[in-house]
Every structure is written in structure tokens, then in C-alpha cells.
Amino acid sequence: MAKNFSSREDNYSQWYNDIVIKADLAENSAVRGCMVIKPYGYAIWEKVQATLDKMFKETGHENAYFPIFIPKSFFNKEASHVEGFAKECAVVTHYRLKSSEDGKEIIVDEDAKLEEELIVRPTSETIIWDTYKRWIQSYRDLPVKINQWANVVRWEMRTRLFLRTTEFLWQEGHTAHETKEEAIAETEQMLEVYSNFAENFMAIPVLKGTKSPNERFAGAVETYCIEALMQDGKALQAGTSHFLGQNFAKAFDVKYLSKENKLDYVWATSWGVSTRLMGALIMSHSDDKGLVLPPKLAPIQVIIVPIYKTKEQLDQITEKVLKIKKAMEDKGISVKYDDRDTQKPGWKFNEYEFKGVPIRLAIGPRDMENGTIELARRDTLEKEIYQIADIENKVKNLLEKIQSNLYERALSFREEKTFYIDTWDEFKERVEKGGFIYAHWDGTSETEQKIKDETKATIRTIPLEGKKEEGKCIYSGKPSSQRVVFAKAY
RNA sequence: CGGGGUAUAGCGUAGUCCGGUUAGCGCGCCUGCUUUGGGAGCAGGAGGUCGCAGGUUCGAAUCCUGCUACCCCGACCA
Numbered sequence: 001m002a003k004n005f006s007s008r009e010d011n012y013s014q015w016y017n018d019i020v021i022k023a024d025l026a027e028n029s030a031v032r033g034c035m036v037i038k039p040y041g042y043a044i045w046e047k048v049q050a051t052l053d054k055m056f057k058e059t060g061h062e063n064a065y066f067p068i069f070i071p072k073s074f075f076n077k078e079a080s081h082v083e084g085f086a087k088e089c090a091v092v093t094h095y096r097l098k099s100s101e102d103g104k105e106i107i108v109d110e111d112a113k114l115e116e117e118l119i120v121r122p123t124s125e126t127i128i129w130d131t132y133k134r135w136i137q138s139y140r141d142l143p144v145k146i147n148q149w150a151n152v153v154r155w156e157m158r159t160r161l162f163l164r165t166t167e168f169l170w171q172e173g174h175t176a177h178e179t180k181e182e183a184i185a186e187t188e189q190m191l192e193v194y195s196n197f198a199e200n201f202m203a204i205p206v207l208k209g210t211k212s213p214n215e216r217f218a219g220a221v222e223t224y225c226i227e228a229l230m231q232d233g234k235a236l237q238a239g240t241s242h243f244l245g246q247n248f249a250k251a252f253d254v255k256y257l258s259k260e261n262k263l264d265y266v267w268a269t270s271w272g273v274s275t276r277l278m279g280a281l282i283m284s285h286s287d288d289k290g291l292v293l294p295p296k297l298a299p300i301q302v303i304i305v306p307i308y309k310t311k312e313q314l315d316q317i318t319e320k321v322l323k324i325k326k327a328m329e330d331k332g333i334s335v336k337y338d339d340r341d342t343q344k345p346g347w348k349f350n351e352y353e354f355k356g357v358p359i360r361l362a363i364g365p366r367d368m369e370n371g372t373i374e375l376a377r378r379d380t381l382e383k384e385i386y387q388i389a390d391i392e393n394k395v396k397n398l399l400e401k402i403q404s405n406l407y408e409r410a411l412s413f414r415e416e417k418t419f420y421i422d423t424w425d426e427f428k429e430r431v432e433k434g435g436f437i438y439a440h441w442d443g444t445s446e447t448e449q450k451i452k453d454e455t456k457a458t459i460r461t462i463p464l465e466g467k468k469e470e471g472k473c474i475y476s477g478k479p480s481s482q483r484v485v486f487a488k489a490y
Numbered sequence: 491c492g493g494g495g496u497a498u499a500g501c502g503u504a505g506u507c508c509g510g511u512u513a514g515c516g517c518g519c520c521u522g523c524u525u526u527g528g529g530a531g532c533a534g535g536a537g538g539u540c541g542c543a544g545g546u547u548c549g550a551a552u553c554c555u556g557c558u559a560c561c562c563c564g565a566c567c568a
Contacts, residue, residue: 032560087566123568157491157566164567217568237568276568307527346528353528364527374527490568 007288012232013160019282020161023291023355026278033159033166040355041278043299045169048277049149051201051296052171055193061145061173066127068151069118074126078251081125084218088155090120120153125219125244125270128174129252136176136266139258143186144176162279163236163490170274176254176266180245183267184222187243190271191224194239202277203294203406204228204284205414206238207436207485209461214448217270221245227460227485229414230283233434235460235487238280241271279490285379285406290354292378294406295399302328302335302395303352307345307364314339317363320388324361324373327392333399353378358402359395379405420483427474427486431457436487438463440480442473451475457486 006014020026025041028034037045053063069092075082096112099105121127132144149171159165173190177183191208198206206226216223220242228238249255249265256266285292295301304321308314318339325335338348345362352360362374373391376383379402386394417435421427430437441447441459451474452458461484468482 028560152568154567156568158564168568170568240568272568274568305527309526341526344526344528344530346526346530348529349527350529362527366527 008231015288016279016283017161019286019291019354025282025291026161028161031166033156035161035165037169037275040299044281044293044297045275045278047297047299048201049171052193052197052273053147053149055197056147056171056173059189059193061147061175063149064146065148065150066121066124066131068121070121070124070127072117072119074130075119077126078219078247081219081247081251085122085154089122090153090155092118092120121150122152122154123270123272124148124150124152124172125174125248126252129248129254129268132174132176132266133252133254136254136256139178139256142176142178142256142266143182145173145186146175147171147173160279162275162282164276168275170272172270172272175269176249177268178256178258178266180267183245183269184243187222187224187241187269187271190241190269191226191239194241194271194273195226197273198226198228198238198280199407201294201296202281202284203296203403203410204238204280205407205411207461207463208465209463209485211240212441212445212448212459212462212484214445215459217242219244219247220270221247224464225461227436227487228280228284229417229436229487230280230490231413232283233417233488235436235485235489236276236280236283237460237489238277239271239273242269244268244270284410286356289381291356292406293356293358295358295403298356298358299334300336300352300355300357301333301399302359302361303348303357304335304337304361304363305345305348305352306337306339307362309365313365313368314341316368320368321363324388324391328395331392331396333392333396349376358399361391361395377402379409421474422471424474428455431455431486431488434488436460436485438483439474439486440471440482441484442476442478442480444476447473447475451486456488458489460485460487460489 006018008015023040024038025044026035026037029036072091075086093114094108094112095114096109097106098109100107128146135141135144151167151169153167155166156164175183175186177186195206195208198204206228208226209224211223211225217240222243224241225237226239228236230236246265246267248268254266255263257263281293281297282291285294304325306314306317306321308317321337325337328335349360356378358378360376360378362376367373371388372385373388374383375386377398414436418438419430419435420438421430422439427437427439437457448459462482463485471480471483472478473480
């Protein structure tokens, strides 16, 4: 039993916060809206990074790094882009401090005012496209396929650990192509990478689709996204991939000369996922006993806890455990042996339980006599006694099973919470209860806005998959060519 | 930025209305002994500018004024 732990039913957001804090993932910092990511939380993020980074490189991308500061004037160049971000930018105006007259405090030196203010990047399209202008002259320079791992700042009104912080970590891919078709193919490919990562590593089923114009990225021609459903029935945008058309090439004058000696603007994409994925991960699988991690992203996959009375018993157990640990590590499993004498076994059980470690092995004098070991699964909370012989293979198989079980569990949850709704009254009622709602929409921004105003539900995505049946808009009754997915969102 | 609230030890809190010895309690922390198969027990101990600045008073965590920070609900958003 975890102490001081809120339940999901009791208070969902409190439950979420408790997990982040008590599982030692992150905490609030001295700076409003900015978090400290603690070692255990950061270790998960590093796994996310390592996995995605490999996928990006396998699809032909290279990493690079661009400045955190962007000259203010760059934001003027793409009209809808500036409109989208202007209201949440941190601005650097000075470059020096000095002591106040009375010498008691440090103040901004007004003499050190910047000629042109610098914007702390909310996203890097502008500085990157300004750079691409110098990199690209010919079709021989294309495509350019760059990814950057970085921090960005968006001055949001209200923040929540991992889900929305003023500063957050992410990756942003920025590519330049000869043709529209190639750029769209890139956008779609990266959407596939994201959904593959979400489903196969995070064990989170996602809907793939495009955004309505209202929800589209500022400056994009088309925004693709993956949407996940959280346990409280709210949707979470887990990743986006944008087809930017020639908007940024035109804004930053990036042209190339084709084989046919024709000058044309290049075609662009950008795509990103952030530390928000950590929020999705936490909310998708965790329970009232704490965090539950999918084995593929768990910093510790197996924790081993010794149970003993005497030093001699501990020594014997340790000798045995080190062999088991080595055998498991040889199978690529990450194992921690917690032989600290400062905490009792029960304390450790609880500790690793709310930190979401997928498998716990406990071994004591009884096991030493019988050649057994106790194994506890975090996902189902089942405990079972196993023979020690060949335990490494049993554990390996079980880790795979836990990984797929978490996915299946999240998938059936989503299916239970997916509804096809055809009347406005039913729609309003359903929105309140949460879940994905497939409903017809007349395709206009006005209707989408009215639905949002009346119910707080937004179009999460226009799904790429599934049958395209015609119908009548749930709100206006006008004709619709396919159902779109509505939900309240984070 | 609008509405509401809070600020006391590392964390959580009592005390504030109605001013009065040394600011109390739980968790955590330190020492010792006993313990160890689901968050151990006992004994002893350390730790406080009561958010900040002023004021009233013989006396302020408590009353008054100003300020600051944070939290919740909205508008904004990955």
C-alpha cells in the first residue's frame, strides 16, 4: 500500500502529480512553470531519446544544433507563424547586469540594451530556414534532413509537470526537398516513425490522422498527428509532423536550381515530439499504486531484493544473485540488485512498485533452500514462485509479455472509450464522460469553433485509417464525407 | 489578465477568529539497541528569520498597512 497516494477516481490530476513527484521523475523548480527533471525521470527520457534517435538515423536524418536565440525580425517573415507564437515568447532585451546605486542588489544595466531583441526559441523553423538559405542552391544539395535535440520555451499561462512546462525538451526535425511529393512522403514517414515508437515502445495505441485547419501548426499547409487517449478519457496529442509547403522557403527565400535549370522554392517539413511524451507514458499505464513502465523504456527492468537475517545469509544470497544478474544482463536485460541494509524489504517492494519497475525478484533463506525465487509483475501485481534454473529466459519472455500486455490493455481501454455518435444531444452528453467520439463534421472552421465553445471538445484528428462513410454534420446537418474524432484534450 | 485561496523545520500541518511563558504534532533526518518474506519497534537527539517590509502594543505567528511568491478555477497552449 502506497502511503499518501491519491487514486485516479478520487482526484485524477492529483494522482498524476503524486506519481510524478513520488516516483522521483520531476519536481517544480524555483522558476515558475519550469521543472527539474530528476535522474529517474531523465533516465526514461534518455531511453526515449536513444530509441527515437536511432529511428531518425535509420530514416536518413542527421543531428545538428542551432542557437537558442532567434532575432526578433525572423518572426516577421512568416505571417501565420508569428501569429501562432507571438503571445508566448520570452524575449531577451539586455545583455548585462550591474550593482544598484546602494549596492544592495543586482539590476539590469539599461546601457546594455540590445539593438535587436532576441527571442528564446519556441520552435526553430525560422533560424533553421535562415540557415538553409545558405546551404541550398542546387538540386544536388537536396534533400536536407536534419534533426535537433533541444530545449524550447513557450510562456504558457498554466503549466503541469511534463504535460505543459514553460521550458521543455524535445526534438525537432526540419527537412527540405525538391518536390511536394517528396516532402509529403517525408511528413508521412515521420508520422509512421512516431506511431511505431508510441505503439511498440511506449505501448500506447495512437490514432493517426491530420489536423483540422483550426488545430494546424502555425505556418503549416498540413499537420499530421498521433493522438492518444488517457485514462481520464481526455485526448493527448503525442506527436506532430507538418507539411510546410513552400511557406518557409518563400519567407526565407530558399530557392534551388533544378536539373532543368529552373529556379524554384524548396518544399519543407518539420516534426517533433517532446517531454510531454513522459506525461502520456505516465497516464497511459499507471495505477493507484504508482507508475507502471513498459519494459522497453524502463531504466530498471528487473529489481532484485534480498531477504535475510544474518550477514552469512546475505553473503550466500548475494553470491547467487550476482550469477542470476549476470545471466540476465547477458540477455540484454537491465537489472539492479538492491542490497542496501538501510531499508527493509517491504520498504523496497513499495519503492520499486511506485517507481514502475516491471519485474521484481525477491530471494530469501527459504528460496536458497528450495532453489526458487519469488517474481512479482508490476503490470498485473501477480506474484509467483519460480525455479531459479533458467530464470533469465523466463524473465526475458515475461518482459516481452508485459510489454504487449500493457499495449493490449491500453488498446482495449481505448476501444471501450470510442463511440460513434450521430445526434447532437448524445454528443454533448458523451463529451462530458470522455473518450474518442467519431462524428460527422461539415468541414468548416465555424462549426468546429461552435462545437468547441459549446462542449470544449475539439477535433483531435481527421483519421487516415478506417472506412470513409458519408453522413450529416452532427452540428449543422450539412453533408460530411467522413467521420472525424472529437474529444476534450490536454 | 479576471475570480477564489494559501504562506509556520526538508515535507505535511496545529495554533491566527479572541495577542500573553520555551510555537505543538506527524513523516523524514541523526545516534544506539532490537529487527528484516509487503513501507519495523523502543529510547535518546538535531532542526524554526512563523513569506518580506513597516506599524499598533508592555508584549505579535496572531491585529493593521503595503509588497512578494505560490496554488486552484477560467481565457491561451505541445
